[in-house]
Amino acid sequence: MGGMMADDGSVLLAIGTKKGLWLAQSRDRQRWSLSQPLFLMHEVPSIGIDTRGGRTRIMVGARSEHWGPTVFHSDDLGRTWTEPENGAIRFPEDTGSALERVWQIQPDTAGRPGVVWAGCEPISVWKSVDGGEHFELNRGLWDHPHHDQWGAGYGGAAVHSVLPAPDGEDTVHVAMSTGGVYRSTDGGASWQARNAGISAYFMPDPNPEFGQCVHKIARDPEEPATLYAQNHHGVYRSDDNADSWQSIAEGLPSDFGFVMLTHPRRSGTAWVVPIKADGERIPPEGRLAVHRTDDGGSNWRRLDSGLPAQDFNVVLRDAAAVDTAEPAGVYFGTRGGDVYASADEGDNFMTVAEHLPDVLCVRAAVVSG
């Protein structure tokens, strides 16, 4: 089953790894062509594919261990790449800070053409109004009174999730490690911590206002006040715009993990990839599986058709994505460098790539050509 796509359409799957970017493409989501590595010896922890306005722009946050981080973009499906001369993301001089890594590149809605958000290390949110060529630091979050108390998770101190407001609304959510979920109801001018109900068991007060190590958040496509969170132990849903969070971990083999995906169109569907525990970071029993709920987290279904019988590798927070085809495609990659695709919402997976470097980020989109 290849699913429904425009006649001349295909799915572009961008795979960011610790040592470069690979692009895979398929017209039927069964047979995939895989590119040679791009940006070899750059880690690629963030990718955004912007298909708004009939144009496909791929943006990648690349980082060389030697030469630092930068953002490239391509408007021809990866054949040529452009980098703004003075850099897309530069900390203003008065901050005394330097960009370490771009963790998230998130195009806004169709109603805000040209707007692209970025989440970065050190902990910061950025907004571009020119399609991702130049970003401006969000001062509301940078100057937040909590700023000096945010910490670093193992991977670094960063904003890793940005959920733009739905069209016609002004409520933006971000998540950082460590710090947790912050919400703005004025389009990003001011921010409030919104972590009630999310555990921070590693802190003296396990229920602080902020300081949680939320690993990933995702928004429901039909009910924008409903959000899902994969926490550092804990899987949660909020039905009140993140004012409060309730556990939906029952039925999962573990409440640890990094990934949280929601469906492109259907309310109540989400995917996670459970990891055994903070202290034992492998798939439970060494058996890699995706779990999907179709009822907002009341019930979870294990999905492992097409996945290896044994795999001890973790799937990182941005190393999973959905496309917008019908039925939705689900994609993920492991730290072992294997990349899997499902054309049927996770019911069956196939291997797209094997033995790449550690997969840090995957993004998929239906594109022309």
Next chain:
Amino acid sequence: MGDVLVRLPGVLEPAAGNQHTIAVDCPAGATVGQLLDVLARDYPVLGRRIRDETGAIRRFVNLYLDGEDVRRLAGTDTAVGPGQQVDIIQSVAGG
């Protein structure tokens, strides 16, 4: 006034118009930081590869002034003048 010769590693040559060496017109009494400012003005991408936006030389980039690591001298405050040579070399990093 006179030239300081800056030699680049091959991987940075595309950021400098595919040049391996750049002759930078540099007054006596200039510093390595000022030399890098001139390079960054003429070749902004090259400038960003060598230093971050605070002006600090990136951790795994080494600059040698006539064979001496500038970190062992006065860093970006090290004096540099006509006739001297700066080698920009990436250090051992990554896995």
